[in-house]
Amino acid sequence: MDQITQLTSEPWVLIPAYQPTETLVDLVESIKRDTNFPVLVVNDGSAERCRSIFETLEKKPGVVVIHHAVNRGKGQALKTGINHFLVVSSSSCPGIVTADADGQHLPSDILRVGLEGKTGSDLILGSRTFADGVPLRSRFGNLLTMGVFRAVVGQKITDTQTGLRYLPRAMLPKFLRIPYGGYDYELAMLVETVKSGANIREVPIETVYIDNNSSSHFNPLKDSLRIYFVFVRFAGVSIATAVLDFAVFAAAFSLLGNIFWSIFASRLVAGTFNFAASKRVVFKSETSVAPELGKYVALVVLLMVLSWLSTEALSGLMNGHVLIAKALAEGALFLASFAVQRTFVFGANRG
Template sequence: MTYERVSVIIPAKNEALGLQSLLPALRAQLPNAQILVVDDGSTDDTARIARAEGADVIRHPYSKGNGAAIKTGARSAKGTLLVLMDADGQHQPSEIPKLLEQLHAGYDLVVGARGKDAQASWGRWLANAVYNRFASLFVGQPVADLTSGFRAVRAELFREFLHMLPNGFSYPTTSTMAFFRAGYSVGFVPVDVAARKAGGKSHIRVLRDGARFLLIIFRVGTLYSPLKLFLPISALFFAGGVGYYLYTFSTVGRFTNGTGLLLITSVLVFLIGLVSEQITNLLYATRRSQDGSGRSE
C-alpha cells in the first residue's frame, strides 16, 4: 500500500532498551517514514541509540512529560500523517498499517484499542472501562479505548488542538474527545499489545494519574458538551430540593432554608451549564471559521 508521508513520533524517557528492538522493526515496517524520537530528559543512552538507529532526535533538557514530548514531535514532524506510539516495545510496528488504512478510508483520528488481556492489571482495565464509559456518554458514540497512546492522525488537524493538550499522560484523553467535539471522524481498531520490555519502567502511577484522567474527562466534557455534565447535577439538586421540601412540609409544615438552598443551587448549576454550552459553541464556530474547514458538529 502507498501511504502519504508518515512521521512516527515516539516520546521516550529512559527507554534505551526498548528502542534497540523497536526502531529496527519500525524501519523495516515503514522504510520511507520519518522516525522522530523525542527524548524527554533521559539519563540513559536513549538519544544515542535513537541516532544510531537512524531516527531524528529532539531532546528536552529536562523531563516535561509525555504529552509535552508529543507536542514537541507534532510541531517538528514533516509528515502529513502522524503515528504516535510508545518507546517501551508494547506498541508493535506491524499494527501500524491497520491504523493508516483507516485514515485512508476517511477517518481523521484512529486509535489502537487494547483488549482486556492487554491491560497491565485488572485494576487498570477496570479504570479504563470507567473512563471509556464516561467518554461515551459525553460524545454520544462508543469509545473503545480513551487512554491508548497508540494512534494515527492527520497532522494538520492534530496541530489544531496542541494548545489544549496537557503535558502529562492524559493527552490521549483530551485529543480524542476534542476530535469528537470538532466533528472529526474518530475510529478505533483492535490491536495486540506486547509486554513491556524488561528494564523499561512505567511512568504512570495508577492512583495519581487515574485521578488526573478522570479530571481531564470532566474538563474536556465541559468543552465538549457542558449540559451533559451540568444538567444531571442540576437535576440532582432539584430532586433533592423537592424531596427535602416534601419531608419538611410533612414534619414541620413549612418551606425551609435548606429547601431553598437546594433549589437555588439547581438553577445556578443549570445556568452555568447553559452559558458554558454557548461559549463552547462560539469557541468551535470561531475555530472553524478561522481554518475554513466548515465541518459540522
C-alpha cells in the same frame, strides 16, 4: 532527516520516550526496516544513563531526536513532536502515528494504523483486547476510564488509553492548543476530537505486555482521574444550581402557594446561572451564545414541565409535603439534564 520528511507523503511515527531501554532502539530499527515512515523520537528529559540510546538513534537515517532538558510529561512530549511535524513536514504528509517507547506496539500494528489513517480523516485508535493475561492495573484503569468517558463524552471507546494512534493532520493544530501535559493529554485528544465532530475509529492490534508492563510510567488510576474532573465540575455547578433553584422555589412557594409559578420563578433564576456556568466551566464551549441559548431554553422548559408534573404527583402522594417532593423530583432529573446538555446543547455538531 528534515529533507527526507519534507518530501515524503507517508505518516511520521512519533515516539515520546522517558527513561527508555534498548528496546526503543530495537523498535525504531524494526519500524525503519518494515515501513517507509520517518521516525521522530522526543526524549522527555531522560537520565544521563539513557544518553547512549538517543545517540544511537540520532545516527540512523530517517530518524530525528528532539530533547527536553527536563521531564515535562508525555502530553508535552507529544505536543513537541506535533509542533515539529507541522513546522517541518510537507503539507502532503497526512498525519502522525504515535507509539510508545517500551516496545509494546508491534511494527506491523504501527504500519497498519498508519495505512488505515493516511487515506482518510479519521482519528484511528489501535485498540487492545483486555483479556485475562492483561495486567490488572491496566485492565481496571481502562475499564474505569472507558465507563466515565462514555458517560461524560457520549461515545463508547473500548481502549481510551492506547498509545498507538493515527492523528490526522487537520486535527493537529487543535491538539497543540490542549493545555494538559501529562497522560491526561491523550484522553483530552479524544474529547477534542468528539467536540470537533471528527470521527474516531478503532482497529484491533496485538496486546503485548513486557515484564507485566513494569516499564510503564502510567498510573491507570491517578492519571485516569484527571478526565473525571469534567464530571466533578458539572456536579459542582449542578449543586450550586440546585441550591439556588430550591431557595427561589421555597421563597416563591411561601408567597404564592402555587407549584407551577414557583417552579417557573426558580427555573428562570437558576437556569440563567446554570447556562453561563455550564457553557464556560463544565463543557468549555466556545461557540456563539445564540444557537446554544435556544437549545438550552427548550431544555429548561422541558425540565420545568417535568419538574412541575413530578412535584405535583409526589406532593399528592406525600400528603402535601411540597418541598420534599420538589427535592426528590429534581434529584431524578439530574442525570437526564447532564446527558441532554452534553449531547445536544454544548456538544459539537457531529453531522
